[in-house]
Amino acid sequence: MTPTIRTLLIANRGEIAVRIIRAARDLGLRTVQIVSAADHDMLAARLADEVIEIGPAPANQSYLNIERILTAAKESGADAIHPGYGFLSENAEFARRTKEMGLVFCGPDADTIERMGDKVNARAAAIAANVPVVPGSRGRITDVAEAIAIAEEIGYPVMVKAAAGGGGRGIRVAHSRRELEKTLPTAMSEARAGFGDDGLYIEAFIQRARHIEVQILADGQSAIHLFERECSLQRRRQKVWEEAPAVMLPAAVREELCASAVRLAEEVGYRGAGTLEYLYDMDREAFYFIEMNTRIQVEHPVTEMITGVDLLREMLLIAGGRPLTVGQEDVQCVGHAIEVRLNAENPANNFMPAPGVVETLTIPGGPGIRFDTGIYEGYGIPPYYDSLLGKLIVWDVSRERALDRLAGALGELAIGPNPTTASLHTALVGNVDVRAGDVSTNWLEAWLEEDRMTALPSGTA
Known part of the structure; x- marks a missing residue:
């Protein structure tokens, strides 16, 4: 206790x-x-x-x-x-x-949340900890002329980001000077409306990127990593499918990536569970820090499945004043885990929200299967909040076997009569590119734009 x-x-x-x-x-x-x-x-x-x-x-x-x-x-x-x-x-x-x-x-103290929640300050902290960052502005952009000078120095296309943004919001891409000039005032206005802060910064847009993140635990003095997750399958910059460890990541890159996350966590005196997010440039085989989430992540279960560490328990122990109870030498990566997010949305109807009463619910079971949810038979899904119903997580000794286990679990899952994103994941788990791990952060949207989803049923699981 x-x-x-x-x-x-x-x-x-x-x-x-x-x-x-x-x-x-x-x-x-x-x-x-x-x-x-x-x-x-x-x-x-x-x-x-x-x-x-x-x-x-x-x-x-x-x-x-x-x-x-x-x-x-x-x-x-x-x-x-x-x-x-x-x-x-x-x-x-x-x-x-x-x-x-x-x-x-x-969670961490207020000063740490402020420091790492601001992308410009987080970037400065990363540089101080010798963690690679995407080429871009050193601080907040103050005018259009400054933005153009930076963009022309690093080269187009560039991303314009809200300094106080998060969750994929407040991001625009400009492919030319003309686009940048048009984008900046709108981006500033959106940042002010969405985050109460109109600060912006600019960084190079990596065109073939994978989204990799490292889970850390820290007690204010020392930190450990619990390996990395991959979250490259995204729609509108929102993650829909996560797995651990990352797919096709060279061993030397993985080692330095995780070490860099520990350095940064210790640099800022972090306490609690946190996640450091990176882009992995597939062409250069290089990684770049982009932001830190100073909280538990939706996708934390895949880390728990490959390490056996209960992240919520550790969060509570650290919050209660305990030093880390797990050493780096205690953390081993075993097997492969995949999580798919199940939302009350209809993939065949442009992912329209689909609240309603859950009349039937069949939860898959068996070795290596976990279902984190807040629903039950008879539960009325309210229309006021995020549409996430639950997360189906599977584990097995290899990625190929985990994919097979996921396919079986999705076949067993039933949430009725509500449309859900289960049909999307059923399509993805059988996709050749997904099976091969040959995806990037823009792969899913490109696939969806090709009308691959029109042949799917309503989404009812």
């Missing part, structure tokens, strides 16, 4: 709230689940020791309302708050206010 935490408030919902509750229960902690008015029936509310409604269904009146969450924590006698992912998980003000109330924030 953690030394300072007895009662944990979960400031999130859905499958990650369920995952946090189970990790807390394993440590003997009492759990308090906050809910909006629309979420009283979610699985996490059924599993928690106490449930507190904090506001109406809209997220800005509930899961994004710092005052109401902190009031619930005080009323419940919570010692700590776990923010999960999304919502306020990377909000420095929330972390700071939590600490000011005398509560433990299960």
Whole structure:
């Protein structure tokens, strides 16, 4: 049991709230689940020791309302708050206010969130730690002339990014000076609207890239890596399929990639679980740091499957004041794991959201199969939040066998009558390029644009 935490408030919902509750229960902690008015029936509310409604269904009146969450924590006698992912998980003000109330924030401190959440500052930290970064601007762009000078120095195409962005948002690509001149004012306006910060920066656009990320754990003094994941299959810069370890990554590159993540985590005095994201240039066989996520990731289960390390448990122990309980020599990469995200969306209808009641649910089972979810038969999927229903994760001794196991598990899965993205993954698991690992970050969108999905059924699993 953690030394300072007895009662944990979960400031999130859905499958990650369920995952946090189970990790807390394993440590003997009492759990308090906050809910909006629309979420009283979610699985996490059924599993928690106490449930507190904090506001109406809209997220800005509930899961994004710092005052109401902190009031619930005080009323419940919570010692700590776990923010999960999304919502306020990377909000420095929330972390700071939590600490000011005398509560433990299960994540890094506010200063670290601010530093690594700003892409310009994170880039500077990476350079200080001798971690490769994509060629680009040294700081924030202040005017069009400066942006053009940088773009012409590094060469087109270039990416224009919101300095405070995340999750693939706030990104535009310019292939010429004329496009850049048109893009900058719009990008600045979008950044201001989306993140409350109109800061931008520019970096080279790597045309054949794979998205690789490294999971780390750190206690403020030392850090370890838990190998890497690959998240190259993306739609609209949102990940849909993740696996570990990365596909077709040379051993020497893997070793230096993971070592660089540890250097950067230690450079910033990181505490908790975090993920350092990189682009891997397939043509140059070189990797570049792009950003750090100062929270647990949606795709953390594939790391747990190949290492046997419970990341949520370690997060809680570190938050409670424990040093790392796992050494680098204890972490071994065994086999291959794949995770597919199952969303309440219809792939055959441009991925339109499909909320509704889950009338039937068949969860696949057997060795090497895991299903993280927040749904059950009779559960009504609310239309107010992210459409993620759950994550199907498989493991086997090799990637080829893991792909076969995934195909079987998808065939067994049934979520009805709701359309889901299961049909997309069924198509992908049999695709020649996916099987060969011959994909990049723009592969999936190009495949979808070729109308490969029109032959699929409605998406019902």
